[in-house]
Amino acid sequence: MDYAVQLTSQLKQLLKSLRKSRKMTQADLARRLGVVQSRVADIERDPGAVSVEQLLQVLAMLGAQVVVRETATAPSAASPSIDLEAHAQAKATVTATLTTGTKPAASTPGTPSDGPPDDEPRGQW
Incomplete structure (x- = not known):
């Protein structure tokens, strides 16, 4: 499922909701990330x-990803070559979309995990 996020307040709610829907506590997520619970x-x-x-x-770790999709109108047909710098500076609205997959964040015992093992620290950020 896709969720359009344009404000950090929306992202705040979405992160918590994703974690809870995965039946993870902040401590569970912290352990998987290799950080302390207060960081989460x-x-x-x-x-x-x-x-x-x-x-x-x-x-x-929550089974989601960021997809950036430009929502501005396409460049005019009169200008077939796009000046990337000018295009980047144009007043375009860009929406970041979080996409959740069907793969659960937690792995089942005995199956390989995409992330490091829980007992292997990844360091602090």
């Missing part, structure tokens, strides 16, 4: 204050 609480409280890399790691 900080991320959920203010997701706009974390790096994109950290946010992507949290989303991956």
Whole structure:
């Protein structure tokens, strides 16, 4: 399912909802990420204050990903070649969409996991 997110307040609600729908506590998620529980609480409280890399790691552990989709009108047909710098600076609205997959975040015992084992620390961010 896709969720359009344009404000960090929406992201805050979505992160918590995704975690809970996976039946994970903040401590469970923290253990999988290799951080302390209070770090997960900080991320959920203010997701706009974390790096994109950290946010992507949290989303991956929750079985979600970020998809960026431009919602502005297409460039005019009169200009077949696009000046990328000018296009990037144009007043276009870009919506980041979080896409959740069907794969659960937690792995079952005896099956390989996409992430590091829970007992292997990944370091602090």
